[in-house]
Amino acid sequence: MASSWVTITHAAVAMALLLMQFGFPARSKPVSTDPNNCLNLMPELKCCPDRNPKKIVDFKLQPQSSPLRVRRPAHALDTEEAQKYERATALMRALPDNHPWNFVQQANTHCAYCSGSHRQLGLNISFEIHGSWHFFTWHRAYLYFYERILGKLINDTTFALPFWNWDDPSGMSIPPIYRDNSSSLSNPTRYLIGLKFIDLGGCEGNNTVESLPMQRQCNLQVMHRQFIAGFNSSSLFYGSPYRAGDNSFPGGGAIESSPHSSVHRFTSSDMSIVTRAARDPIFFAHHANIDRLWAIWESIPGNGSKVFNDKDFLEASFLFWDENMQLVRIMVRDVIDTRKLGYVYEQVPLPWMNLKTVVEEVGSEDVTVAMGEDDSRKGEVKFPLVLSSQVSVHVGRKVGAKGEKLVVSDIELDGRDHVWFKVYVGRVGGGRVEAGCFIHMERRANERINMATKLQIGITQFIEEIGADGDDWVVVTLVPTVGRNKVTVGGVSIV
Ligand SMILES: *[C@@H]1O[C@H](CO)[C@@H](O)[C@H](O)[C@H]1NC(C)=O
Ligand SMILES: *[C@@H]1O[C@H](CO)[C@@H](O)[C@H](O)[C@H]1NC(C)=O
Ligand SMILES: *[C@@H]1O[C@H](CO)[C@@H](O)[C@H](O)[C@H]1NC(C)=O
Ligand SMILES: *[C@@H]1O[C@H](CO)[C@@H](O)[C@H](O)[C@H]1NC(C)=O
Ligand SMILES: *[C@@H]1O[C@H](CO)[C@@H](O)[C@H](O)[C@H]1NC(C)=O
Ligand SMILES: CC(=O)N[C@H]1CO[C@H](CO)[C@@H](O)[C@@H]1O
Ligand SMILES: [Cu+2]
DSSP states (O other), X not given: OOOSEEEOOHHHHHHHHHHHHHOOOSSOOOOOEEEEEEOOOBTTBOOSOSSOOSEEXXXXXXXXXXXXXXXXXXXXXXXHHHHHHHHHHHHHHHSOTTXXXXXXXXXXXXXXXXXXXXXXXXXXXXXXXXXXXXXXXXXXXXXXXXXXHHHHHTTOTTOOOOBOOTTSXXXXXXXXXXXXTTSTTOXXXXXXXXGTOOOSSSOOXXXXXXXXXXXXXXXXHXXXXXXXXXXXXXXXXXXXXXXXXXXXXXXBOHHIIIIIIHHHHHXXXXXXXXXXXXXXXXXXXXXXXXXXXXXXXXXXXXXXXXXXXXXXXXXXXXXXXXXXXXXEEEEGGGGSOTTTTTEEEOOOOOTTTTOOOOOBOOOGGGOOOOOOTTOTTTTSSOSSEEOXXXXXXXXXXXXXXXXXXXXXXXXXXETTSOEEEEEEEEXXXXXXXXXXXXXXXXXXXXXXXXXXXXXXXXXHHHHHHTTOTTOSEEEEEEEEEESTTSEEEOEEEEO
Protein backbone atom coordinates (compact mmCIF):
# COMPACT_ATOMS: atom_id res chain seq x y z
CA MET A 1 0.00 0.00 0.00
CA ALA A 2 1.41 3.38 -1.03
CA SER A 3 0.09 5.20 1.97
CA SER A 4 -0.57 3.98 5.44
CA TRP A 5 -3.61 6.22 5.65
CA VAL A 6 -6.85 4.57 4.79
CA THR A 7 -9.87 6.74 4.50
CA ILE A 8 -13.17 5.10 5.22
CA THR A 9 -15.32 6.02 2.30
CA HIS A 10 -18.92 5.45 1.44
CA ALA A 11 -17.64 3.56 -1.58
CA ALA A 12 -16.10 0.94 0.70
CA VAL A 13 -19.36 0.54 2.57
CA ALA A 14 -21.29 0.30 -0.70
CA MET A 15 -18.83 -2.34 -1.90
CA ALA A 16 -19.32 -4.34 1.27
CA LEU A 17 -23.09 -4.17 0.91
CA LEU A 18 -22.79 -5.27 -2.72
CA LEU A 19 -20.70 -8.23 -1.65
CA MET A 20 -23.26 -9.10 0.99
CA GLN A 21 -26.01 -9.03 -1.59
CA PHE A 22 -24.28 -11.34 -4.05
CA GLY A 23 -22.64 -13.50 -1.44
CA PHE A 24 -18.98 -13.84 -0.64
CA PRO A 25 -16.85 -16.06 -2.82
CA ALA A 26 -16.37 -19.54 -1.35
CA ARG A 27 -12.76 -18.93 -0.29
CA SER A 28 -12.45 -17.76 3.28
CA LYS A 29 -10.86 -14.58 4.51
CA PRO A 30 -9.27 -13.25 7.66
CA VAL A 31 -11.64 -11.68 10.18
CA SER A 32 -11.48 -7.92 10.42
CA THR A 33 -13.28 -5.30 12.45
CA ASP A 34 -15.96 -3.10 10.96
CA PRO A 35 -15.13 0.46 12.03
CA ASN A 36 -18.62 1.72 11.16
CA ASN A 37 -20.82 -0.93 12.68
CA CYS A 38 -20.77 -1.53 16.42
CA LEU A 39 -23.92 -2.39 18.36
CA ASN A 40 -24.63 -1.29 21.89
CA LEU A 41 -26.91 -4.24 22.49
CA MET A 42 -27.81 -3.52 26.11
CA PRO A 43 -28.29 -0.20 27.87
CA GLU A 44 -26.12 -1.28 30.80
CA LEU A 45 -23.46 -2.56 28.46
CA LYS A 46 -22.43 0.23 26.18
CA CYS A 47 -19.09 -1.04 25.00
CA CYS A 48 -18.81 0.56 21.57
CA PRO A 49 -16.18 3.30 21.24
CA ASP A 50 -17.60 6.76 21.94
CA ARG A 51 -15.65 8.39 19.18
CA ASN A 52 -16.22 7.65 15.56
CA PRO A 53 -12.94 7.61 13.73
CA LYS A 54 -12.36 9.73 10.66
CA LYS A 55 -9.24 7.84 9.72
CA ILE A 56 -7.67 4.48 10.41
CA VAL A 57 -3.91 4.11 10.36
CA ASP A 58 -2.27 0.81 9.47
CA PHE A 59 0.01 -0.34 12.27
CA LYS A 60 3.76 0.02 11.79
CA LEU A 61 6.34 -1.53 14.06
CA GLN A 62 8.24 1.21 15.89
CA PRO A 63 11.92 1.55 15.12
CA GLN A 64 13.86 0.11 18.04
CA SER A 65 15.18 3.38 19.44
CA SER A 66 14.50 2.90 23.12
CA PRO A 67 15.56 -0.07 25.21
CA LEU A 68 13.19 -3.04 25.41
CA ARG A 69 10.47 -2.76 28.00
CA VAL A 70 10.91 -5.54 30.54
CA ARG A 71 7.72 -6.93 32.04
CA ARG A 72 8.41 -8.10 35.59
CA PRO A 73 6.48 -10.22 38.11
CA ALA A 74 3.88 -8.02 39.84
CA HIS A 75 4.79 -9.32 43.30
CA ALA A 76 8.45 -8.43 42.74
CA LEU A 77 8.09 -4.78 41.68
CA ASP A 78 10.15 -2.31 43.66
CA THR A 79 8.50 0.76 45.21
CA GLU A 80 9.43 3.04 42.35
CA GLU A 81 8.07 0.67 39.71
CA ALA A 82 4.86 0.17 41.67
CA GLN A 83 4.36 3.93 42.14
CA LYS A 84 4.82 4.59 38.42
CA TYR A 85 2.21 2.03 37.53
CA GLU A 86 -0.19 3.30 40.17
CA ARG A 87 0.26 6.92 38.99
CA ALA A 88 -0.17 6.07 35.32
CA THR A 89 -3.39 4.18 36.06
CA ALA A 90 -4.69 7.05 38.20
CA LEU A 91 -4.05 9.46 35.31
CA MET A 92 -5.87 7.10 32.97
CA ARG A 93 -8.88 6.98 35.31
CA ALA A 94 -8.92 10.79 35.53
CA LEU A 95 -9.25 11.37 31.78
CA PRO A 96 -12.59 12.62 30.41
CA ASP A 97 -15.17 9.82 30.13
CA ASN A 98 -15.16 9.72 26.36
CA HIS A 99 -11.38 9.94 25.93
CA PRO A 100 -10.20 6.76 24.15
CA TRP A 101 -7.46 6.35 26.80
CA ASN A 102 -9.89 6.63 29.70
CA PHE A 103 -9.76 3.54 31.90
CA VAL A 104 -13.40 2.57 31.29
CA GLN A 105 -13.07 3.19 27.55
CA GLN A 106 -10.06 0.88 27.58
CA ALA A 107 -12.05 -1.77 29.46
CA ASN A 108 -14.84 -1.32 26.92
CA THR A 109 -12.43 -2.13 24.12
CA HIS A 110 -12.26 -5.65 25.55
CA CYS A 111 -16.02 -5.78 26.15
CA ALA A 112 -16.79 -4.71 22.57
CA TYR A 113 -14.88 -7.72 21.24
CA CYS A 114 -16.71 -10.20 23.49
CA SER A 115 -20.29 -8.99 23.69
CA GLY A 116 -21.39 -9.11 20.06
CA SER A 117 -20.81 -5.35 19.82
CA HIS A 118 -18.00 -5.26 17.30
CA ARG A 119 -19.03 -6.70 13.97
CA GLN A 120 -17.00 -8.42 11.28
CA LEU A 121 -16.30 -6.07 8.39
CA GLY A 122 -19.21 -6.02 5.96
CA LEU A 123 -20.89 -9.06 7.54
CA ASN A 124 -22.83 -7.68 10.50
CA ILE A 125 -22.01 -10.73 12.60
CA SER A 126 -20.27 -10.79 15.95
CA PHE A 127 -16.46 -10.45 16.12
CA GLU A 128 -15.59 -12.57 19.19
CA ILE A 129 -11.98 -12.85 20.29
CA HIS A 130 -12.36 -15.74 22.74
CA GLY A 131 -12.69 -19.44 21.95
CA SER A 132 -10.52 -19.49 18.83
CA TRP A 133 -6.98 -19.04 17.50
CA HIS A 134 -7.24 -15.29 18.12
CA PHE A 135 -7.38 -15.52 21.88
CA PHE A 136 -3.64 -14.98 22.43
CA THR A 137 -3.16 -12.64 19.49
CA TRP A 138 -5.92 -10.13 20.24
CA HIS A 139 -4.98 -9.88 23.91
CA ARG A 140 -1.31 -9.32 23.03
CA ALA A 141 -2.23 -6.40 20.79
CA TYR A 142 -4.59 -5.03 23.45
CA LEU A 143 -1.88 -5.05 26.14
CA TYR A 144 0.66 -3.58 23.75
CA PHE A 145 -1.38 -0.41 23.25
CA TYR A 146 -2.52 -0.25 26.87
CA GLU A 147 1.09 -0.37 28.08
CA ARG A 148 2.22 2.36 25.68
CA ILE A 149 -0.67 4.61 26.65
CA LEU A 150 0.24 4.24 30.34
CA GLY A 151 3.87 5.01 29.49
CA LYS A 152 2.81 8.07 27.54
CA LEU A 153 0.75 9.36 30.47
CA ILE A 154 3.86 9.39 32.68
CA ASN A 155 6.29 10.31 29.91
CA ASP A 156 8.18 7.05 30.27
CA THR A 157 9.02 5.13 27.10
CA THR A 158 10.41 2.22 29.11
CA PHE A 159 7.27 1.69 31.20
CA ALA A 160 6.32 -2.00 31.27
CA LEU A 161 3.20 -3.75 32.56
CA PRO A 162 3.83 -6.23 35.35
CA PHE A 163 2.75 -9.85 34.96
CA TRP A 164 0.85 -11.84 37.56
CA ASN A 165 3.22 -14.75 38.12
CA TRP A 166 0.51 -17.16 39.34
CA ASP A 167 2.37 -20.11 37.84
CA ASP A 168 4.95 -19.81 40.62
CA PRO A 169 4.06 -20.51 44.29
CA SER A 170 5.32 -17.02 45.24
CA GLY A 171 2.70 -15.42 42.98
CA MET A 172 -0.39 -17.53 43.70
CA SER A 173 -2.40 -14.78 45.39
CA ILE A 174 -3.38 -11.17 44.60
CA PRO A 175 -0.05 -9.30 44.32
CA PRO A 176 0.51 -6.62 47.02
CA ILE A 177 0.36 -3.65 44.62
CA TYR A 178 -3.32 -4.44 43.92
CA ARG A 179 -4.39 -4.70 47.55
CA ASP A 180 -4.57 -1.11 48.79
CA ASN A 181 -8.21 0.04 48.57
CA SER A 182 -7.16 3.63 47.91
CA SER A 183 -4.93 2.71 44.98
CA SER A 184 -5.87 3.20 41.34
CA LEU A 185 -5.03 -0.50 40.97
CA SER A 186 -7.74 -1.73 43.32
CA ASN A 187 -11.20 -2.96 42.45
CA PRO A 188 -14.07 -3.09 44.95
CA THR A 189 -15.44 -6.40 43.65
CA ARG A 190 -12.42 -8.55 44.54
CA TYR A 191 -12.95 -11.76 46.48
CA LEU A 192 -11.13 -11.92 49.81
CA ILE A 193 -10.00 -15.48 49.16
CA GLY A 194 -7.62 -14.13 46.50
CA LEU A 195 -5.52 -12.61 49.28
CA LYS A 196 -4.57 -16.18 50.20
CA PHE A 197 -4.86 -18.26 47.10
CA ILE A 198 -5.74 -18.21 43.41
CA ASP A 199 -7.00 -21.44 41.93
CA LEU A 200 -5.67 -22.38 38.50
CA GLY A 201 -8.26 -25.12 38.04
CA GLY A 202 -9.73 -27.37 40.71
CA CYS A 203 -7.21 -26.77 43.51
CA GLU A 204 -9.51 -25.18 46.05
CA GLY A 205 -8.97 -26.10 49.67
CA ASN A 206 -9.51 -24.61 53.10
CA ASN A 207 -6.58 -22.20 52.62
CA THR A 208 -4.99 -23.03 55.97
CA VAL A 209 -1.25 -23.29 56.51
CA GLU A 210 -1.61 -27.09 56.34
CA SER A 211 -3.55 -26.99 53.12
CA LEU A 212 -1.94 -24.16 51.11
CA PRO A 213 1.27 -26.01 50.18
CA MET A 214 -0.85 -28.82 48.67
CA GLN A 215 -3.07 -26.34 46.87
CA ARG A 216 -0.01 -24.64 45.38
CA GLN A 217 1.41 -27.98 44.30
CA CYS A 218 -1.94 -28.80 42.70
CA ASN A 219 -1.75 -25.50 40.79
CA LEU A 220 1.66 -26.50 39.42
CA GLN A 221 0.14 -29.79 38.27
CA VAL A 222 -2.59 -27.85 36.47
CA MET A 223 0.04 -25.72 34.72
CA HIS A 224 1.96 -28.78 33.64
CA ARG A 225 -1.11 -30.63 32.44
CA GLN A 226 -2.59 -27.75 30.47
CA PHE A 227 0.74 -27.08 28.78
CA ILE A 228 1.11 -30.75 27.84
CA ALA A 229 -2.48 -30.88 26.55
CA GLY A 230 -1.63 -28.24 23.96
CA PHE A 231 2.03 -29.01 23.55
CA ASN A 232 2.58 -30.56 20.13
CA SER A 233 0.13 -28.78 17.94
CA SER A 234 -0.61 -25.18 17.08
CA SER A 235 -4.38 -25.66 17.00
CA LEU A 236 -4.37 -27.37 20.40
CA PHE A 237 -2.33 -24.55 21.86
CA TYR A 238 -3.86 -21.52 20.11
CA GLY A 239 -7.37 -22.83 19.46
CA SER A 240 -9.33 -23.57 16.30
CA PRO A 241 -9.38 -21.45 13.13
CA TYR A 242 -11.78 -18.53 13.06
CA ARG A 243 -12.23 -16.90 9.65
CA ALA A 244 -14.46 -14.19 8.25
CA GLY A 245 -18.08 -15.32 8.41
CA ASP A 246 -17.45 -18.04 10.99
CA ASN A 247 -19.56 -18.39 14.10
CA SER A 248 -18.00 -17.41 17.41
CA PHE A 249 -16.23 -19.99 19.61
CA PRO A 250 -15.02 -22.69 17.17
CA GLY A 251 -12.90 -23.97 20.08
CA GLY A 252 -10.33 -22.49 22.44
CA GLY A 253 -6.83 -23.75 23.23
CA ALA A 254 -6.01 -25.56 26.47
CA ILE A 255 -4.64 -22.52 28.35
CA GLU A 256 -7.74 -20.44 27.65
CA SER A 257 -9.98 -22.69 29.76
CA SER A 258 -7.43 -23.20 32.49
CA PRO A 259 -5.58 -21.45 34.01
CA HIS A 260 -6.97 -18.41 32.15
CA SER A 261 -10.69 -18.68 32.90
CA SER A 262 -10.15 -20.21 36.30
CA VAL A 263 -8.06 -17.25 37.47
CA HIS A 264 -10.71 -14.85 36.15
CA ARG A 265 -13.39 -16.64 38.15
CA PHE A 266 -11.37 -16.63 41.35
CA THR A 267 -10.31 -13.00 41.33
CA SER A 268 -13.30 -10.68 41.48
CA SER A 269 -16.88 -10.31 40.45
CA ASP A 270 -15.78 -8.02 37.63
CA MET A 271 -13.08 -10.44 36.48
CA SER A 272 -15.62 -13.31 36.47
CA ILE A 273 -17.80 -11.70 33.81
CA VAL A 274 -16.02 -11.43 30.48
CA THR A 275 -17.82 -8.29 29.45
CA ARG A 276 -16.70 -6.50 32.66
CA ALA A 277 -13.33 -8.20 33.21
CA ALA A 278 -11.00 -5.39 32.13
CA ARG A 279 -12.58 -3.04 34.70
CA ASP A 280 -10.35 -4.72 37.23
CA PRO A 281 -6.78 -3.45 36.66
CA ILE A 282 -5.48 -6.88 37.60
CA PHE A 283 -6.87 -8.08 34.26
CA PHE A 284 -3.79 -6.65 32.57
CA ALA A 285 -1.33 -8.45 34.85
CA HIS A 286 -3.31 -11.66 34.43
CA HIS A 287 -3.23 -11.38 30.66
CA ALA A 288 0.43 -10.40 30.68
CA ASN A 289 1.08 -13.80 32.25
CA ILE A 290 -1.07 -15.52 29.62
CA ASP A 291 0.93 -13.63 27.00
CA ARG A 292 4.16 -14.71 28.66
CA LEU A 293 3.09 -18.37 28.54
CA TRP A 294 2.48 -17.98 24.81
CA ALA A 295 6.01 -16.57 24.40
CA ILE A 296 7.42 -19.47 26.44
CA TRP A 297 5.56 -22.04 24.34
CA GLU A 298 6.80 -20.43 21.14
CA SER A 299 10.36 -20.54 22.40
CA ILE A 300 10.32 -24.29 23.08
CA PRO A 301 11.98 -26.03 20.19
CA GLY A 302 9.96 -29.00 19.12
CA ASN A 303 7.35 -30.49 17.00
CA GLY A 304 4.59 -28.10 16.14
CA SER A 305 5.51 -25.25 18.44
CA LYS A 306 4.94 -22.74 15.72
CA VAL A 307 2.69 -20.04 14.42
CA PHE A 308 0.09 -21.04 11.82
CA ASN A 309 1.31 -20.39 8.33
CA ASP A 310 -2.17 -19.40 7.26
CA LYS A 311 -3.08 -16.05 5.74
CA ASP A 312 -6.44 -16.08 7.48
CA PHE A 313 -4.58 -16.23 10.78
CA LEU A 314 -1.75 -13.81 10.00
CA GLU A 315 -3.87 -11.19 8.25
CA ALA A 316 -6.72 -11.00 10.70
CA SER A 317 -6.91 -7.46 12.05
CA PHE A 318 -8.17 -5.57 15.07
CA LEU A 319 -8.73 -1.88 15.87
CA PHE A 320 -7.17 -0.06 18.83
CA TRP A 321 -6.53 3.54 19.83
CA ASP A 322 -2.79 3.99 20.15
CA GLU A 323 -0.58 6.20 22.32
CA ASN A 324 -0.66 8.90 19.63
CA MET A 325 -4.47 9.11 19.67
CA GLN A 326 -4.84 7.40 16.33
CA LEU A 327 -7.16 4.51 15.59
CA VAL A 328 -4.84 1.76 14.40
CA ARG A 329 -5.55 -1.40 12.43
CA ILE A 330 -3.09 -4.06 13.58
CA MET A 331 -2.63 -7.46 11.97
CA VAL A 332 -1.85 -10.70 13.73
CA ARG A 333 1.44 -11.01 11.79
CA ASP A 334 2.65 -7.90 13.64
CA VAL A 335 2.23 -9.38 17.10
CA ILE A 336 4.02 -12.72 16.79
CA ASP A 337 7.37 -11.53 18.14
CA THR A 338 7.37 -9.56 21.41
CA ARG A 339 10.87 -8.18 20.75
CA LYS A 340 9.67 -6.54 17.57
CA LEU A 341 6.88 -5.03 19.65
CA GLY A 342 9.56 -3.66 21.99
CA TYR A 343 9.11 -5.79 25.10
CA VAL A 344 10.29 -8.98 26.75
CA TYR A 345 9.47 -10.89 29.94
CA GLU A 346 11.90 -11.16 32.78
CA GLN A 347 12.96 -14.78 33.01
CA VAL A 348 11.80 -16.48 36.17
CA PRO A 349 11.74 -20.18 37.12
CA LEU A 350 9.12 -22.50 35.59
CA PRO A 351 8.57 -24.92 38.49
CA TRP A 352 5.80 -26.76 36.58
CA MET A 353 7.62 -27.53 33.37
CA ASN A 354 9.12 -30.90 34.23
CA LEU A 355 6.64 -32.34 36.71
CA LYS A 356 5.24 -35.81 36.38
CA THR A 357 1.51 -36.13 35.89
CA VAL A 358 -0.36 -37.56 38.87
CA VAL A 359 -2.15 -40.79 37.99
CA GLU A 360 -5.22 -41.34 40.21
CA GLU A 361 -6.37 -44.79 41.07
CA VAL A 362 -10.11 -45.19 40.58
CA GLY A 363 -12.43 -47.98 41.59
CA SER A 364 -14.45 -49.69 38.87
CA GLU A 365 -17.60 -48.31 40.50
CA ASP A 366 -16.51 -44.89 39.28
CA VAL A 367 -17.06 -46.03 35.72
CA THR A 368 -20.79 -45.47 35.71
CA VAL A 369 -21.73 -45.86 32.07
CA ALA A 370 -19.92 -47.04 29.02
CA MET A 371 -20.18 -46.90 25.30
CA GLY A 372 -18.41 -48.37 22.30
CA GLU A 373 -18.82 -50.52 19.23
CA ASP A 374 -17.75 -53.78 20.80
CA ASP A 375 -18.64 -52.99 24.33
CA SER A 376 -21.26 -55.06 26.09
CA ARG A 377 -22.50 -51.94 27.84
CA LYS A 378 -22.95 -50.12 24.53
CA GLY A 379 -25.96 -47.88 24.47
CA GLU A 380 -26.09 -47.11 28.14
CA VAL A 381 -25.20 -43.53 27.40
CA LYS A 382 -26.79 -41.66 24.53
CA PHE A 383 -25.33 -38.60 22.87
CA PRO A 384 -26.18 -35.79 22.77
CA LEU A 385 -25.97 -35.87 26.51
CA VAL A 386 -26.93 -33.22 29.03
CA LEU A 387 -24.10 -33.17 31.56
CA SER A 388 -25.86 -33.52 34.88
CA SER A 389 -23.47 -35.83 36.67
CA GLN A 390 -20.18 -37.61 36.12
CA VAL A 391 -20.27 -39.86 33.07
CA SER A 392 -17.70 -42.31 31.73
CA VAL A 393 -17.54 -43.72 28.23
CA HIS A 394 -15.28 -46.27 26.60
CA VAL A 395 -13.63 -44.66 23.60
CA GLY A 396 -11.79 -46.59 20.91
CA ARG A 397 -8.31 -45.62 19.73
CA LYS A 398 -5.72 -46.80 17.22
CA VAL A 399 -2.71 -48.40 18.83
CA GLY A 400 0.46 -46.76 17.55
CA ALA A 401 -1.26 -43.61 16.26
CA LYS A 402 0.86 -40.45 16.41
CA GLY A 403 -0.35 -37.19 17.94
CA GLU A 404 -3.55 -38.56 19.45
CA LYS A 405 -6.25 -36.01 20.16
CA LEU A 406 -9.29 -36.38 22.36
CA VAL A 407 -12.25 -34.46 20.93
CA VAL A 408 -15.35 -33.56 22.90
CA SER A 409 -17.60 -32.40 20.08
CA ASP A 410 -20.77 -30.34 19.74
CA ILE A 411 -20.61 -28.75 23.16
CA GLU A 412 -23.72 -26.62 23.39
CA LEU A 413 -24.63 -24.01 25.98
CA ASP A 414 -26.00 -20.55 26.52
CA GLY A 415 -22.90 -18.38 26.23
CA ARG A 416 -24.16 -16.26 29.15
CA ASP A 417 -23.65 -19.16 31.57
CA HIS A 418 -20.55 -20.09 33.47
CA VAL A 419 -19.81 -23.73 32.69
CA TRP A 420 -16.95 -25.94 33.78
CA PHE A 421 -16.40 -29.64 33.27
CA LYS A 422 -13.29 -31.75 33.72
CA VAL A 423 -12.09 -34.47 31.37
CA TYR A 424 -10.23 -37.55 32.59
CA VAL A 425 -8.54 -40.22 30.50
CA GLY A 426 -8.17 -43.59 32.16
CA ARG A 427 -6.96 -47.05 31.44
CA VAL A 428 -9.73 -49.65 31.37
CA GLY A 429 -9.57 -51.17 34.85
CA GLY A 430 -6.65 -48.92 35.78
CA GLY A 431 -5.70 -45.40 36.80
CA ARG A 432 -6.72 -42.11 35.25
CA VAL A 433 -5.33 -38.60 34.77
CA GLU A 434 -7.12 -35.31 34.38
CA ALA A 435 -6.30 -34.47 30.78
CA GLY A 436 -7.97 -31.11 30.56
CA CYS A 437 -11.15 -29.18 31.11
CA PHE A 438 -13.71 -26.97 29.47
CA ILE A 439 -14.35 -23.62 31.15
CA HIS A 440 -16.61 -21.01 29.65
CA MET A 441 -16.86 -17.66 31.41
CA GLU A 442 -20.07 -15.86 32.06
CA ARG A 443 -20.95 -12.87 29.89
CA ARG A 444 -23.86 -10.43 29.85
CA ALA A 445 -26.47 -10.30 27.11
CA ASN A 446 -30.23 -9.75 26.81
CA GLU A 447 -30.87 -12.88 24.82
CA ARG A 448 -29.60 -16.41 24.84
CA ILE A 449 -26.19 -16.75 23.13
CA ASN A 450 -26.43 -20.02 21.23
CA MET A 451 -22.99 -21.41 21.56
CA ALA A 452 -21.69 -24.55 19.83
CA THR A 453 -18.06 -25.40 20.33
CA LYS A 454 -15.62 -28.23 20.90
CA LEU A 455 -12.77 -29.19 23.18
CA GLN A 456 -9.61 -30.82 21.84
CA ILE A 457 -6.86 -32.21 24.05
CA GLY A 458 -3.49 -33.64 23.06
CA ILE A 459 -3.36 -36.97 24.91
CA THR A 460 -0.23 -38.75 23.61
CA GLN A 461 1.69 -38.25 26.83
CA PHE A 462 -1.31 -38.96 29.09
CA ILE A 463 -1.90 -42.30 27.34
CA GLU A 464 1.73 -43.23 28.05
CA GLU A 465 1.43 -42.15 31.66
CA ILE A 466 -1.61 -44.34 32.35
CA GLY A 467 0.08 -47.22 30.53
CA ALA A 468 -2.61 -47.54 27.86
CA ASP A 469 -0.26 -47.35 24.82
CA GLY A 470 -1.19 -50.88 23.78
CA ASP A 471 -4.91 -50.67 24.51
CA ASP A 472 -7.74 -50.44 21.99
CA TRP A 473 -10.01 -48.65 24.47
CA VAL A 474 -9.66 -45.99 27.11
CA VAL A 475 -12.19 -44.65 29.60
CA VAL A 476 -13.03 -40.98 29.20
CA THR A 477 -14.82 -39.41 32.15
CA LEU A 478 -16.58 -36.06 32.05
CA VAL A 479 -17.15 -34.39 35.41
CA PRO A 480 -19.48 -31.38 35.52
CA THR A 481 -18.11 -28.94 38.10
CA VAL A 482 -20.01 -25.69 37.50
CA GLY A 483 -23.23 -25.32 35.48
CA ARG A 484 -24.61 -28.85 35.77
CA ASN A 485 -27.47 -29.42 33.34
CA LYS A 486 -26.48 -26.28 31.46
CA VAL A 487 -24.26 -27.94 28.89
CA THR A 488 -24.86 -30.63 26.28
CA VAL A 489 -22.12 -32.78 24.81
CA GLY A 490 -22.52 -34.24 21.32
CA GLY A 491 -19.89 -36.96 21.47
CA VAL A 492 -16.43 -38.06 22.55
CA SER A 493 -13.82 -39.50 20.21
CA ILE A 494 -10.09 -39.99 19.78
CA VAL A 495 -8.59 -38.98 16.44
C1 LIG B 1 -27.09 -6.11 12.27
O1 LIG B 1 -27.51 -7.12 13.15
C2 LIG B 1 -28.24 -6.63 14.27
C3 LIG B 1 -28.42 -7.74 15.27
O2 LIG B 1 -28.72 -8.94 14.63
C4 LIG B 1 -29.52 -6.00 13.79
O3 LIG B 1 -30.26 -5.51 14.90
C5 LIG B 1 -29.18 -4.87 12.84
O4 LIG B 1 -30.36 -4.32 12.30
C6 LIG B 1 -28.28 -5.35 11.71
N1 LIG B 1 -27.80 -4.21 10.95
C7 LIG B 1 -27.80 -4.20 9.62
C8 LIG B 1 -27.23 -2.98 8.99
O5 LIG B 1 -28.24 -5.11 8.94
C1 LIG C 1 4.50 14.67 30.48
O1 LIG C 1 4.94 15.61 29.53
C2 LIG C 1 3.95 16.54 29.16
C3 LIG C 1 4.48 17.39 28.01
O2 LIG C 1 5.85 17.60 28.13
C4 LIG C 1 3.52 17.36 30.37
O3 LIG C 1 2.50 18.26 30.00
C5 LIG C 1 3.02 16.42 31.44
O4 LIG C 1 2.71 17.13 32.62
C6 LIG C 1 4.02 15.33 31.75
N1 LIG C 1 3.36 14.36 32.61
C7 LIG C 1 3.95 13.85 33.69
C8 LIG C 1 3.13 12.86 34.49
O5 LIG C 1 5.08 14.11 34.00
C1 LIG D 1 -11.05 -2.85 51.36
O1 LIG D 1 -12.34 -3.03 50.80
C2 LIG D 1 -12.93 -4.26 51.11
C3 LIG D 1 -14.21 -4.37 50.30
O2 LIG D 1 -14.93 -3.18 50.33
C4 LIG D 1 -13.14 -4.37 52.60
O3 LIG D 1 -13.72 -5.62 52.91
C5 LIG D 1 -11.79 -4.25 53.28
O4 LIG D 1 -11.95 -4.26 54.68
C6 LIG D 1 -11.08 -2.98 52.86
N1 LIG D 1 -9.74 -3.00 53.38
C7 LIG D 1 -9.17 -1.96 53.94
C8 LIG D 1 -7.77 -2.16 54.41
O5 LIG D 1 -9.74 -0.91 54.07
C1 LIG E 1 -7.68 -28.01 56.10
O1 LIG E 1 -7.26 -28.96 55.14
C2 LIG E 1 -6.12 -29.70 55.55
C3 LIG E 1 -5.68 -30.55 54.37
O2 LIG E 1 -6.75 -31.19 53.76
C4 LIG E 1 -6.45 -30.50 56.78
O3 LIG E 1 -5.31 -31.21 57.20
C5 LIG E 1 -6.89 -29.56 57.88
O4 LIG E 1 -7.31 -30.30 58.99
C6 LIG E 1 -8.02 -28.65 57.42
N1 LIG E 1 -8.25 -27.65 58.43
C7 LIG E 1 -9.46 -27.19 58.71
C8 LIG E 1 -9.53 -26.15 59.78
O5 LIG E 1 -10.48 -27.59 58.17
C1 LIG F 1 5.21 -34.53 21.17
O1 LIG F 1 5.56 -35.26 20.00
C2 LIG F 1 6.66 -36.11 20.16
C3 LIG F 1 6.99 -36.69 18.80
O2 LIG F 1 5.85 -37.19 18.16
C4 LIG F 1 6.33 -37.18 21.21
O3 LIG F 1 7.43 -38.03 21.41
C5 LIG F 1 5.97 -36.49 22.52
O4 LIG F 1 5.53 -37.44 23.46
C6 LIG F 1 4.85 -35.47 22.31
N1 LIG F 1 4.67 -34.71 23.53
C7 LIG F 1 3.47 -34.55 24.09
C8 LIG F 1 3.45 -33.77 25.32
O5 LIG F 1 2.43 -34.99 23.61
C1 LIG G 1 2.16 -34.32 16.68
C2 LIG G 1 2.68 -33.50 15.55
O1 LIG G 1 2.33 -32.36 15.40
N1 LIG G 1 3.53 -34.12 14.75
C3 LIG G 1 4.16 -33.46 13.62
C4 LIG G 1 5.67 -33.28 13.87
O2 LIG G 1 6.31 -32.73 12.73
C5 LIG G 1 6.22 -33.54 11.59
C6 LIG G 1 7.07 -32.91 10.50
O3 LIG G 1 6.85 -31.53 10.42
C7 LIG G 1 4.74 -33.68 11.19
O4 LIG G 1 4.63 -34.53 10.08
C8 LIG G 1 3.96 -34.28 12.37
O5 LIG G 1 2.59 -34.33 12.08
CU1 LIG H 1 -10.47 -11.53 27.09
